[in-house]
Amino acid sequence: MSSHPQLRLQIGAASIPKLPAHLCEVIVIQRLPLGVFADPFELQNPHKHKAFRDIAVFGDTNLELPSFQSNRSAVEFHIDAGSNILFMQNNGTEFNLLLPLHARYQPLDESGYSVVEIGEPDMLMRCSVEGKQHKQSCLFMSPPNEKAKSTSATVAWKIPAGMKAHAGFVSVITFVTALLSTLSIVYASMFWSGTKVSKT
Amino acid sequence: MISLKPRSILLISAIFRVGLILFGEWQDTHVEVRYTDVDYLVFSDAASLMASGQSPYKRTTYRYSPLLAFLLIPNSFTSRCWGKFLFSASDLFVGLFIRIILKQRKVPDDLCTYSMLIWLFNPFTFTIGTRGNCEPIVCAMILWIIICLNNGNVVQAAFWYGLIVHFRIYPIIYALPIIIFLDPCFFRSGTKPLLSDWTSDQGKARQINSELTDKCVVSDALKSTFTRSRILFGLISGTVFLLCTGFFFRLYGWEFLHEALLYHLTRTDPRHNFSIYFYHIYLNYERELSVLEKLISFLPQFIVQLVLILCFAKDLVFCFFVQTVAFVAFNKVITAQYFVWFFCLLPLILPWSNMKLKWKGLCCILLWMGAQTHWLLWGYLLEFKGKNVFLQLWMASLLFLAANTFILIVLIRHHNYGPVFRQHTDLKTTKTT
Numbered sequence A: 001m002s003s004h005p006q007l008r009l010q011i012g013a014a015s016i017p018k019l020p021a022h023l024c025e026v027i028v029i030q031r032l033p034l035g036v037f038a039d040p041f042e043l044q045n046p047h048k049h050k051a052f053r054d055i056a057v058f059g060d061t062n063l064e065l066p067s068f069q070s071n072r073s074a075v076e077f078h079i080d081a082g083s084n085i086l087f088m089q090n091n092g093t094e095f096n097l098l099l100p101l102h103a104r105y106q107p108l109d110e111s112g113y114s115v116v117e118i119g120e121p122d123m124l125m126r127c128s129v130e131g132k133q134h135k136q137s138c139l140f141m142s143p144p145n146e147k148a149k150s151t152s153a154t155v156a157w158k159i160p161a162g163m164k165a166h167a168g169f170v171s172v173i174t175f176v177t178a179l180l181s182t183l184s185i186v187y188a189s190m191f192w193s194g195t196k197v198s199k200t
Numbered sequence B: 001m002i003s004l005k006p007r008s009i010l011l012i013s014a015i016f017r018v019g020l021i022l023f024g025e026w027q028d029t030h031v032e033v034r035y036t037d038v039d040y041l042v043f044s045d046a047a048s049l050m051a052s053g054q055s056p057y058k059r060t061t062y063r064y065s066p067l068l069a070f071l072l073i074p075n076s077f078t079s080r081c082w083g084k085f086l087f088s089a090s091d092l093f094v095g096l097f098i099r100i101i102l103k104q105r106k107v108p109d110d111l112c113t114y115s116m117l118i119w120l121f122n123p124f125t126f127t128i129g130t131r132g133n134c135e136p137i138v139c140a141m142i143l144w145i146i147i148c149l150n151n152g153n154v155v156q157a158a159f160w161y162g163l164i165v166h167f168r169i170y171p172i173i174y175a176l177p178i179i180i181f182l183d184p185c186f187f188r189s190g191t192k193p194l195l196s197d198w199t200s201d202q203g204k205a206r207q208i209n210s211e212l213t214d215k216c217v218v219s220d221a222l223k224s225t226f227t228r229s230r231i232l233f234g235l236i237s238g239t240v241f242l243l244c245t246g247f248f249f250r251l252y253g254w255e256f257l258h259e260a261l262l263y264h265l266t267r268t269d270p271r272h273n274f275s276i277y278f279y280h281i282y283l284n285y286e287r288e289l290s291v292l293e294k295l296i297s298f299l300p301q302f303i304v305q306l307v308l309i310l311c312f313a314k315d316l317v318f319c320f321f322v323q324t325v326a327f328v329a330f331n332k333v334i335t336a337q338y339f340v341w342f343f344c345l346l347p348l349i350l351p352w353s354n355m356k357l358k359w360k361g362l363c364c365i366l367l368w369m370g371a372q373t374h375w376l377l378w379g380y381l382l383e384f385k386g387k388n389v390f391l392q393l394w395m396a397s398l399l400f401l402a403a404n405t406f407i408l409i410v411l412i413r414h415h416n417y418g419p420v421f422r423q424h425t426d427l428k429t430t431k432t433t
Helices: A164-192 B006-030 B038-051 B066-071 B082-104 B109-120 B123-130 B135-150 B154-167 B170-181 B205-220 B228-266 B278-283 B291-312 B316-329 B336-343 B346-352 B357-384 B390-413
Strands: A006-012 A024-032 A054-059 A073-080 A094-100 A113-118 A122-130 A135-141 A155-160
Touching: A006 A024, A164 B278, A164 B291, A164 B316, A164 B390, B006 B082, B006 B109, B006 B123, B038 B066, B038 B082, B066 B154, B066 B228, B082 B109, B082 B123, B082 B135, B082 B346, B109 B123, B109 B346, B123 B135, B123 B336, B135 B154, B135 B170, B135 B316, B135 B336, B154 B170, B154 B228, B170 B228, B170 B291, B170 B316, B278 B390, B291 B316, B316 B336, B316 B346, B316 B390, B357 B390
Parallel strands: none
Antiparallel strands: A006 A094, A024 A073, A024 A122, A054 A073, A113 A155, A122 A135
16 A cells, blocks of 8 residues: 555444534544554645535654654544535445545565554534523544454554665675775776866 | 757747647646656646745645745746746756856857756756756756856855755855865965866866976865955855845744754665665664664765765766766665756766767766666565565665765766866976976
8 A cells, every 4th residue: 555545434323413513523533553644735726525514633744754753643624514515425324524634654564564553433413402591512422333343444554664674785795886886986086077187 | 060059049949848838737637647746746836836925834744945936936926837938948948057057168059058958958847847847946056156267256155055045955065175176276366267178178287287286285175265256155055044034034933944854864765765774774774774774874875975975076066077977876765857966967077088988988877777767676576566675676775875976986086187267377387298
């Protein structure tokens, strides 16, 4: 798999409680393990994500750190319950969210690969309810789908990793190559720079 | 023989760049793959933060001088393409400055035109500015410094040099050659230095250079190290650099110092890039590298820079060029935008090269592009196919360094080396044997 795949979050419409759509929003939270990150600036791309009320990334948003120096993060989607995207996919029984992910550089591994597991997202629904005195927000937790609690709900992503066995000879050859290049350039410069003094 | 006038070339280039910018806007809106550089979004976000009175460093990965964000503030209230137009305009200025510098040395019109075309219609360079990369500004400033030095305008050269080092650290490598270049044999108080012409350089350069070296070095070595020009250049450029740095430190504190300056001085990136060091850094990232290891990786860069400066400083543009190629090739991190740093200098050295395009020149071009493409293929397999090809990618970076070294040596071999200036007193030209 590429280092920049898209994670498809499939959410069955049955998981969404039947509540007044105009007062509610669906919140989907996808936790990301070490070794994987979502680019918050990419998620702001209006072309791709205009249907969402809000998208945010929490936790470690440093895009450059390798896995062993980074921390976990989570991506939160806020979608209007009445939004078209909740009903436009397939036959209306489920909808898909595409989350672009990026692999961090993994810890070294003898096998040459590191496996990262991404669990299923959490889904909440938040509604504003007209009370006697003021609007109240209520949070509804979607009941756990027992059928979905299986290993297939977890995505395993195999990411290339450096191999410790390479460390010794890579360093040596790197420095030897640098040295040879240096000597070549030094020799050429001194030989062809025209700085020799000629006697007349 | 090309008969296009410089004005026509610049006009066509400008129209082409405007078209590319507009196409880029369309592509960004309608196509999955963006035309605009990711860095441009970073600059724009930093600029809008600055426009709202906040620190541009609140934008993650903004690692430039606040000056850049300041220049892009109009992105927030005019058009988001303002920055691209600014960078592309700088790109055009580079083309213009190439012509000015070559005409200063009396290079024939057709060679000047070819040199302009090499820059203005190089696919790499015209996409750089139109995609929103700020390197054309740096290139334009460096070429302007060369123009000032050629005109003997040390004060102005020093001002722009201090500014450009603040803006983008790497031009600090030009400090020593500039100081050497401000030779008291040529830079005398109240007298404009005499440029040596292109026509007089061909075939006689080495002999003339040797005679000048004989006459000048021995008598002036001790008393001319600290000349008026050199002191003036050092003081002005240093003051400008410190003023800019001090001003922005006052505004943005340690965050500015770390992100805009210190980060670049200490940067090591374990992620794959063209540098031969990337895999070594990745394999050793979890442990602290020893002082000896850091020194060993810095030594090739240091030695090469020193030797190139000592050998070529009098031919300043060529010195800049070879230094930049070597600096990029031996750097711990190499990204494609760094190539622009020497692309802008290449048109300036070609009129002094006796290497023919057919076939040595073409071979060099194909070798460089081939080595790069080879690396990119392995990079594609790693990044987009998820294959573990770290070893192959690292070997491709070794090949890329080898290709750069070879081409650099070939260019040195074929360059008609000669000092930019000649003495005011008449010289009897000695016959070459």
